[in-house]
Amino acid sequence: MRPPRDLTESGARGDPTAARPPVAASAVLAAEAPPGQRRTQKAATRNRVIEAARELFDTQGYQGTTIREIARHAGVSVGSVFTTFASKGEILSQVMQDRLDGLYGELDRVMPHLRGDTVERLRTMFAIHFAFEVRHTRLFLAHIAAAYDWTLPPTARPMGKTPRLQEIIRECLAKGVAEGDVDPRVDPQEIVDLIMAAYAWVYRLAAWHDADAPTMTKVMDRQIGLIAAGFQPRG
């Protein structure tokens, strides 16, 4: 089986057959390999664990998945999962981070080409979000819950604090100020916080009432419209 591409690019890789060795072989390799290879070995384990966890979280949810199942699915020992991750919460955090990185990459590509005024650009941006995330809403919720509950490392923050998303909204508002449809006297962080709060609410709607992406988008559109009345310049 081919190792993930980022692993290949990250540096020297050991024997290709080591990509998915049985548990015992993995331990032997780690013990005997020179330091460089050991690092690679660790990266391989890490990637396999994340990949296995992603599949299991998606199919049976976060609560319904145990570390032991993740280890079995990844073909590694429970012990080696714990040498890489402190907790199940930390694995979830990494799975979600990878997912969000993909989404933000897409937004970075799309945002400069969006047409319309600030309100329309914000609405489109969240429509893209919902289309991307709707398949994983329950998982995102589990992630937020875990961030509040000590189960994530202290550096983890609830999704509402995701700095990259906040930055994208701020950029959108700054462009609006330059184009004259956002009042320059309004504190952008306050608008960002309100939009994030609205976003969080729409999320619960999705997870608890099985709302689909168009329904989420429709509610978010109304909320953005309501917030916009507070940031548009008064004539």
Next chain:
Amino acid sequence: MMHVTQIQAADDTAVKAPTRRALAKQQTRAKVLTAARRLFSEQGYEGATIRDIAAAAGMSTGAVFANFSDKSDLFREIMITDMAALADAMREAGAQGAGVEDAILRMFTAGYAFYQSQLPLARAAFSVGWSPQDGPALRSAPPVQVLNSLIVEQLAKAAERGELSDHELTLRAQMLFDAYLSNYPQAIFEGWTVDALRERARDQIRILLAGARRS
């Protein structure tokens, strides 16, 4: 007559015995709730186990389960008690407001002041509130609905006075409530004071009401 007296005597014990039992049960529940409140605050919702809570309350897990069906039941009970007290504090604060903006701000500030001394518990509440399993039950608990309806009432009264339009009234109330909740992470993770939270909420309320202002 003799048998009447006997019936009366029987009645008396029938009334007294359950009262004593009920009292003991009430005390047990109170003890469990106090221990649970402390452990949820110290270890979070996931971290606190029924076994730990029982040990802290000085009783068996069986005795805990005789009073509460599970951990989420226990947590919900604590939250519902707090929310009912919070709703009273908010209603009172809101009644003193001069105008809708001030009234809602006073309500929110009362909420932040209420939780200032028990932020770890608020943190646990957010965790449960976001959880796919227990979130819906907590979020739709009657006292939580009361908090939301207090905001609706303020907006409706303002609409009657002609201070605001009633355009999107329900959604606006919901968004105000969510804005109120969204400031808690600043208090929990960044150590914001009640004053700082109030200043932030003041601006948020102004922004969310801007579109409904009659001018």
